Amino acid sequence: MAIKERKEREKQDMRNLIIESATQLFLKHGYDKTSIRNIAEDIEYSPATIYLYFKDKDEIFYVIHENAFDLLVKLFREHDTISNPYERLGAIGRTYINFAFENPDYYDLMFIMRAPLSQIKHEERWNAGECAFGYVLDTLTQCLDQNLIRPADKYITAVSVWSFVHGLVSLYIRERMCILEMPDDVVRDIVNASFENFLQSLKT
Amino acid sequence: MAIKERKEREKQDMRNLIIESATQLFLKHGYDKTSIRNIAEDIEYSPATIYLYFKDKDEIFYVIHENAFDLLVKLFREHDTISNPYERLGAIGRTYINFAFENPDYYDLMFIMRAPLSQIKHEERWNAGECAFGYVLDTLTQCLDQNLIRPADKYITAVSVWSFVHGLVSLYIRERMCILEMPDDVVRDIVNASFENFLQSLKT
DNA sequence: TACATTTGCTAAACACTGTTTAGTATATTC
DNA sequence: GAATATACTAAACAGTGTTTAGCAAATGTA
Incomplete structure (x- = not known):
C-alpha cells in the first residue's frame, strides 16, 4: 500500500x-x-x-525557530577545528553577535519573542536552545579544565557569557542602543569592542 | 476666563x-x-x-513606560548617599535586577517591547532611558576617575554593564533561562551570583 | 433670553487578526 | 458501481486598532 x-x-x-x-x-x-x-x-x-x-500560528513559528537554530549551530560547528577552547569561545561569541546583526528577525524569534514558547512548554524541553547552549557550556568547561579562564562555577560562567552577548545584541535589535546617540556602525563597533573587552576579562 | x-x-x-x-x-x-x-x-x-x-495605543503605553522609568530612577536615587562610586554601582545593579524581578511587565515595556518605540522615535530622543543610563554613566565615570575599576572606555564599560544585567534579566523574563532546567529560585540565585561575579571582575 | 457655535462623546463601520464549523467535491476502498 | 474516507474551503465567530459621521449639551455672542 x-x-x-x-x-x-x-x-x-x-x-x-x-x-x-x-x-x-x-x-x-x-x-x-x-x-x-x-x-x-x-x-x-x-x-x-x-x-x-x-495546530496554530505558534506551531508554525516554532518550526521556523528550530530551523534558525539549525543555522546558528551549523555556524558554531565551523569552529570545531579550533583546538584552543578559549580561542574557540571567542570565535563562537563573534559568530553569535554576527548572526544577530545579519539575521535580526531570526534572533528575535529565537531569543526574544514569546511566539514559540507555548510549543517549547508543550515539549517540556527547549531542545534547540539546549543544543546551542550545550555547545558553549562544553567549550567553557574545557576552558576551565585547562585553566584558560578565571576559575568560577561552570553554570555561572556560561550564564554570564550568554547574558552578556544576549544583552548586547538584544538591546541593539530592540532599538535601545539609541541612548548612545551614535550612528549605527559606531554602535556595532562598540558592541564588538565590548565583547572583546569582556573576553579579555575572562582570562586567567 | x-x-x-x-x-x-x-x-x-x-x-x-x-x-x-x-x-x-x-x-x-x-x-x-x-x-x-x-x-x-x-x-x-x-x-x-x-x-x-x-493618538493611538502606543502613546498610552509610552506614558506608562515613562511612569515606570520614574519609579526605577527614584529607586536609583536612593543610592545617592553611597559615596563610594564602586559600592554605588553595585547597589544600582542589584536594584536594577530586583526591579526586573518584581516588575517584569514594566521591565518588558521599558527595555524589550517595541510598543513605546514609535513615540520615542517621534520625540527623537529616549528621555526616560537617557536619564537612567546617564545615572549609571556618571557613577561609572567616577569609578574610572578614582581608579576603582579597570581602565577602559567610558561608553564601552557602560554598555557592558548595562548589557550584562539586561541580558540576565531579559533572558529570565522572556523565559529562556529554562535551558538550565532548575527551579525558579535557583535561577534567580544564579542571576544574582553572576552579577556579583561580574562586579568583582570590573575591579582594578 | 435667543440663537449660533463649539465641545464631548458615541454608534457604527472599516479593515484587519487567529481560529472553528459545516459542508462539498474528489480520491480511495470495498 | 456504491460506500467511505480524505482534502479542501466558504463563511462565521470573536476579537483587534482606528476612523467617521452625527448627536446632544455646554459655551459664546447678540
Missing part, C-alpha cells in the same frame, strides 16, 4: 510549503504582517487549510 | 483616568489583553473617546 506513503509525503510537502512561505514572509515583512491569511494567499490555499497541517 | 483652565484640568483628569486604567489592566492581564475596548469598558466610556485623548 504505497498510497499511504505517498499521502504522508504529500503531507510533509504541504508542511514544508507552508513553512517556506511563512519564513519568506516573516523575513521580508516581520512577524506581525505574517498572518495566516497572508500565508494562505501566498501558497494559494484557503486559511483553514493551514490548520489541517499546523 | 477660568472655563478654559477648568477644561484643561478636565482633559488632564481624563488622560490620567485612561492611564490609570490601562496601567492596572496591563499589570493584571498583560499587554495583549489590555485592548482599547477593555480600557474603555473599565472607565465606562466608548472606545472612540480614548482617541480624543491619545
Whole structure:
C-alpha cells in the first residue's frame, strides 16, 4: 500500500510549503504582517487549510525557530577545528553577535519573542536552545579544565557569557542602543569592542 | 476666563483616568489583553473617546513606560548617599535586577517591547532611558576617575554593564533561562551570583 | 433670553487578526 | 458501481486598532 506513503509525503510537502512561505514572509515583512491569511494567499490555499497541517500560528513559528537554530549551530560547528577552547569561545561569541546583526528577525524569534514558547512548554524541553547552549557550556568547561579562564562555577560562567552577548545584541535589535546617540556602525563597533573587552576579562 | 483652565484640568483628569486604567489592566492581564475596548469598558466610556485623548495605543503605553522609568530612577536615587562610586554601582545593579524581578511587565515595556518605540522615535530622543543610563554613566565615570575599576572606555564599560544585567534579566523574563532546567529560585540565585561575579571582575 | 457655535462623546463601520464549523467535491476502498 | 474516507474551503465567530459621521449639551455672542 504505497498510497499511504505517498499521502504522508504529500503531507510533509504541504508542511514544508507552508513553512517556506511563512519564513519568506516573516523575513521580508516581520512577524506581525505574517498572518495566516497572508500565508494562505501566498501558497494559494484557503486559511483553514493551514490548520489541517499546523495546530496554530505558534506551531508554525516554532518550526521556523528550530530551523534558525539549525543555522546558528551549523555556524558554531565551523569552529570545531579550533583546538584552543578559549580561542574557540571567542570565535563562537563573534559568530553569535554576527548572526544577530545579519539575521535580526531570526534572533528575535529565537531569543526574544514569546511566539514559540507555548510549543517549547508543550515539549517540556527547549531542545534547540539546549543544543546551542550545550555547545558553549562544553567549550567553557574545557576552558576551565585547562585553566584558560578565571576559575568560577561552570553554570555561572556560561550564564554570564550568554547574558552578556544576549544583552548586547538584544538591546541593539530592540532599538535601545539609541541612548548612545551614535550612528549605527559606531554602535556595532562598540558592541564588538565590548565583547572583546569582556573576553579579555575572562582570562586567567 | 477660568472655563478654559477648568477644561484643561478636565482633559488632564481624563488622560490620567485612561492611564490609570490601562496601567492596572496591563499589570493584571498583560499587554495583549489590555485592548482599547477593555480600557474603555473599565472607565465606562466608548472606545472612540480614548482617541480624543491619545493618538493611538502606543502613546498610552509610552506614558506608562515613562511612569515606570520614574519609579526605577527614584529607586536609583536612593543610592545617592553611597559615596563610594564602586559600592554605588553595585547597589544600582542589584536594584536594577530586583526591579526586573518584581516588575517584569514594566521591565518588558521599558527595555524589550517595541510598543513605546514609535513615540520615542517621534520625540527623537529616549528621555526616560537617557536619564537612567546617564545615572549609571556618571557613577561609572567616577569609578574610572578614582581608579576603582579597570581602565577602559567610558561608553564601552557602560554598555557592558548595562548589557550584562539586561541580558540576565531579559533572558529570565522572556523565559529562556529554562535551558538550565532548575527551579525558579535557583535561577534567580544564579542571576544574582553572576552579577556579583561580574562586579568583582570590573575591579582594578 | 435667543440663537449660533463649539465641545464631548458615541454608534457604527472599516479593515484587519487567529481560529472553528459545516459542508462539498474528489480520491480511495470495498 | 456504491460506500467511505480524505482534502479542501466558504463563511462565521470573536476579537483587534482606528476612523467617521452625527448627536446632544455646554459655551459664546447678540
